Amino acid sequence: xxxxxxxxxxxxxxxxxxxxxxxxxxxxxxxxxxxxxxxxxxxxxxxxxxxxxxxxxxxxxxxxxxxxxxxxxxxxxxxxxxxxxxxxxxxxxxxxxxxxxxxxxxxxxxxxxxxxxxxxxxxxxxxxxxxxxxxxxxxxxxxxxxxxxxxxxxxxxxxxxxxxxxxxxxxxxxxxxxxxxxxxxxxxxxxxxxxxxxxxxxxxxxxxxxxxxxxxxxx
Ligand SMILES: [Zn+2]
Numbered sequence: 001x002x003x004x005x006x007x008x009x010x011x012x013x014x015x016x017x018x019x020x021x022x023x024x025x026x027x028x029x030x031x032x033x034x035x036x037x038x039x040x041x042x043x044x045x046x047x048x049x050x051x052x053x054x055x056x057x058x059x060x061x062x063x064x065x066x067x068x069x070x071x072x073x074x075x076x077x078x079x080x081x082x083x084x085x086x087x088x089x090x091x092x093x094x095x096x097x098x099x100x101x102x103x104x105x106x107x108x109x110x111x112x113x114x115x116x117x118x119x120x121x122x123x124x125x126x127x128x129x130x131x132x133x134x135x136x137x138x139x140x141x142x143x144x145x146x147x148x149x150x151x152x153x154x155x156x157x158x159x160x161x162x163x164x165x166x167x168x169x170x171x172x173x174x175x176x177x178x179x180x181x182x183x184x185x186x187x188x189x190x191x192x193x194x195x196x197x198x199x200x201x202x203x204x205x206x207x208x209x210x211x212x213x214x215x216x217x218x219x
Pocket of ligand 1: 186187188189190195196197198199200201202
């Protein structure tokens with residue numbers, strides 16, 4: 001795969017930055033694509049820009065503001081609070097079909113630039129009710145994209161079966177532990193690195209990091 005070109009769906013967060021490093025190891029040329037859908041925090045776009053610039057990676061930002069017209073939710077509307085979902089209920093950060101749309105647009109871009117590999121940080125392990133993060137959905141979409149453009153895409157999901165601690169381990173193995181820890185944005189309140197420490201995204205990230213640091217000490 002070394003000679004091939006890959007598109008990485010990139011948000012500037014922990015998961016997609018780990019995927020970016022993973023792709024840089026696997027492929028000759030890596031292009032990052034970030035979707036601008038009027039995220040609550042413009043910091044997310046800035047963070048993605050800074051990371052790709054520092055790594056010398058070509059970066060496309062695609063305007064997906066129409067998403068906000070379709071599905072107002074806590075990530076795009078300031079007046080909807082971020083909260084974890086109750087039992088059996090989706091979290092307020094849910095945008096129905098978001099990965100379907102993002103990966104389809106990534107597919108069109110990949111086709112345009114002659115890349116057959118698409119890398120995404122979706123993960124079924126921490127499945128919090130997002131149906132288009134499931135492995136079965138990704139496999140189905142892969143077939144659909146191939147048929148739609150008569151093209152042989154390969155969608156890669158390096159994080160699909162990893163928990164948060166294992167994602168930190170992968171970053172470490174890729175020599176990117178400090179980079180991911182210090183330069184990525186996961187926090188819903190728009191604070192880079194360790195974040196605000198209070199929001200659900202920060203809590204999840206910190207828990208994974210602590211679990212991994214325990215394992216690392218034991219090694
Ligand atoms: Zn936070």
